[in-house]
Amino acid sequence: MPVDEDAPKPIGRRVVLGSLGAAALGVVFGGRVQQALQKALLPVTLHDPTGLTGLLPAAGRFRIYSVTQSLPRRATAAYRLHVGGLVERPLTLRYRDLTQRLPQTSLRRDFQCVTGWRVDDVAWKGVVLADVLDEAGVLPAATRVHFHSFDGTYTESLSLEQARRRDVLIAHTMEGKPVTHEHGGPVRMYVAPMYGYKSLKWLDRIELVDHVIRGGGYWETLGYELDGWVGRSNGGHEAPTA
Amino acid sequence: MTTIALPRFDVVTRVVHWATAALGLVAVLTGTILYVPELSATIGRRAVLKDVHVITSLLLLVPLAVGVASGPAGRRLRADLLELSRWSTADRRWLRRRTRGAPDGKFNGGQKFVTAMFGGLFVMQVLTGLIMFRPNSFPDAWRTGATFVHDWAYLGLAAAVIGHVVKAFGEPDLMRAMMTGNGGERKS
Numbered sequence: 001m002p003v004d005e006d007a008p009k010p011i012g013r014r015v016v017l018g019s020l021g022a023a024a025l026g027v028v029f030g031g032r033v034q035q036a037l038q039k040a041l042l043p044v045t046l047h048d049p050t051g052l053t054g055l056l057p058a059a060g061r062f063r064i065y066s067v068t069q070s071l072p073r074r075a076t077a078a079y080r081l082h083v084g085g086l087v088e089r090p091l092t093l094r095y096r097d098l099t100q101r102l103p104q105t106s107l108r109r110d111f112q113c114v115t116g117w118r119v120d121d122v123a124w125k126g127v128v129l130a131d132v133l134d135e136a137g138v139l140p141a142a143t144r145v146h147f148h149s150f151d152g153t154y155t156e157s158l159s160l161e162q163a164r165r166r167d168v169l170i171a172h173t174m175e176g177k178p179v180t181h182e183h184g185g186p187v188r189m190y191v192a193p194m195y196g197y198k199s200l201k202w203l204d205r206i207e208l209v210d211h212v213i214r215g216g217g218y219w220e221t222l223g224y225e226l227d228g229w230v231g232r233s234n235g236g237h238e239a240p241t242a
Numbered sequence: 243m244t245t246i247a248l249p250r251f252d253v254v255t256r257v258v259h260w261a262t263a264a265l266g267l268v269a270v271l272t273g274t275i276l277y278v279p280e281l282s283a284t285i286g287r288r289a290v291l292k293d294v295h296v297i298t299s300l301l302l303l304v305p306l307a308v309g310v311a312s313g314p315a316g317r318r319l320r321a322d323l324l325e326l327s328r329w330s331t332a333d334r335r336w337l338r339r340r341t342r343g344a345p346d347g348k349f350n351g352g353q354k355f356v357t358a359m360f361g362g363l364f365v366m367q368v369l370t371g372l373i374m375f376r377p378n379s380f381p382d383a384w385r386t387g388a389t390f391v392h393d394w395a396y397l398g399l400a401a402a403v404i405g406h407v408v409k410a411f412g413e414p415d416l417m418r419a420m421m422t423g424n425g426g427e428r429k430s
Contacts, residue, residue, distance in 0.1 A: 012327030012358045019362030023369045023391055030387030063279060115377065116386035182283040223378070236382040 031116070038120070063117060072150055074202070076178070076186045081170070085146070085208035088137030095186060099172050102127040102135075107167060107192060110241045112230045114195040114219075118238065124190045126171035130164045132206070142208040147189055147217075150204035156217040157209075158191065158198070162227075167192035167242050170203065193242035194228040249423035250348075250416070252318040254309050259420060261305035269298040270403055273396055296375060299367065325349060326357045352409075359402045366395040 026033075076095040083091040093102075105128050111119040133145070138160065145163040147156045162168070171190040172179055179185035184201025191198045197219040215221035225233040230241045251259070272295035275281045282288070309319045325347055336351030345351070373380050373388035380388075410417050418424060 008328035008330040008333075010327050011329035012354060012361065015358035016361040016365055019366050020369060022362075023366040023395075026366075026391035026394075027370060027373060027384050027387040030390035031383045034386065034390045063277075063282070115374070116382060116389050118386075182279060234382075235378055238382065 063113070063115075072152075073181055074150060074186055079186050081187060081203060082205045083132060083136045083208075084205070086139040086142035086210060087133075087208050088139060089135075091132070091136050093132070095172070098127050098170060098187060102131060105166070105169060107169065107190070109167070109192045110239075112195055112236075112238055112241050114197055114224060114228070114234050114236065123173075123175050124169055124171045124192075125173035126169035126187075126190065128166055129168045129170055129189075129206075130166065132170060133163065133208075136208075138208055141210050144209050144212060146207040146209050146213055147200040147203060148205040148207065149200055149202040151202050154200060154202065154218050155214065156189065156198055156200040156219075157212065157226075159227075162191075165193070191228075193230060193240065195224075195230055195234065195236070197224055198228040250419040251322075251423055253423065254312065254315050255319045255322060256420060256423060258305045258309035258319060262302060265298045265302045265305070266403070269295055269302060270396075270399060272298070274400070277393070277396060296371070299371060302364065322348070326354050329354055356402055356406055356409075359398065360406075363395045363399045363402065366391060367399065370395070 079095040081091075081093040081098065083093070104125060106123065106125045108121055108123045111122045129145070143160055145158050145160060147158075149155065158168070169190040169192075170187060172185075172187050174180075174183055179188055184199075184203070187203045189198075189200040189203055197217075200217075212226065216226045220226050227233055230236065231238045232240075272291045275285050275291055276288070276295060285291070309316050310323065326349055329351070330346065332346050333351035333354055336345065337355060349357075370388040370392040373384055374392060377385045410420075
């Protein structure tokens with residue numbers, strides 16, 4: 001008996017099963033496809049005045065992970081950065097101390113998130129943390145630097161040795177513009193060699209301490225590693241960012 | 243010959259539809275907040291949103307599974323599902339052609355198409371979502387890949403949801419049938 005050409009075929013079921021296969025392929029090769037797409041789309045996204053292309057998954061944008069109920073805003077005029085704990089001279093730095101008085105450093109590095117996304121060539125400008133630590137005078141007992149955010153929840157920390165690297169910035173400018181509220185402005189940390197979660201946003205207070213306090217930081221208490229080197233921690237194998 | 247009016251969708255089908263719709267809407271809305279940077283930053287509360295997103299997504303198939311498994315009561319639902327999965331040559335012609343006659347069954351090619359889209363994109367989101375939920379159990383390249391697929395499939399799902407709702411408002415008879423069971427009857 002000949003096969004009935006007009007018999008309905010279970011296409012719907014095949015689509016669902018096929019999607020499983022497509023998703024598996026996408027998981028394995030999606031990273032590479034994304035990189036290629038990102039490069040191809042760059043000329044478009046760079047010159048898009050609407051910013052709408054930034055919403056496309058391949059546009060190489062930042063993802064905003066805000067963990068609190070709502071973010072308090074801080075105007076630059078009212079902004080104060082407190083440096084305290086185990087220091088000779090506790091400091092209160094104003095926005096213009098950070099943007100004008102202290103020596104400025106510019107860095108251009110990739111930004112790698114521990115969840116897998118990477119933004120190529122991000123320009124940062126700010127004050128090297130080590131310079132601020134020197135101005136405050138770190139006491140010999142101090143071993144770690146603990147960062148507090150004015151969102152009230154986000155904390156992070158670095159060992160003193162890590163904190164003294166010249167590519168660890170108190171950043172106020174990103175891509176040539178003041179760091180926006182969404183990106184952690186007016187002032188945030190930028191820890192070039194580590195995953196994004198180590199670069200604390202909405203920086204409020206820097207505290208010198210002699211031990212790991214409260215797990216070392218917000219994301220550390222959720223299981224991320226204390227020493228968040230890109231490509232060498234958290235099971236990651238990405239190319240280093242610094 | 244007798245003609246009797248059957249409700250287009252029986253009560254089991256309607257309950258399954260609206261329970262799935264409610265869960266799906268919450269999953270898509272929380273996903274949207276987690277995805278769009280401006281919304282993420284304004285609304286915050288990422289941990290709670292993530293939990294709601296994961297839980298509603300995992301519960302999404304429960305109403306359908308219960309409906310399909312509920313013996314004789316699920317008979318109409320099972321028949322609808324089977325019919326939605328089966329594409330005839332007429333359905334394929336319906337999708338290709340600009341002029342469209344009445345479908346030869348209960349559903350037309352477009353309805354079958356959007357059903358397949360919902361099903362396919364949903365399994366993609368579950369598979370990639372699980373990798374994003376337990377990132378440490380998988381190679382880091384997979385996290386990037388899973389996020390990539392999850393993001394694009396989200397755009398597809400959002401389009402399917404909007405398309406489905408717009409079409410539904412354009413068909414008051416079908417809308418009433420899905421609300422009350424009446425309207426859009428067919429003779430048998």
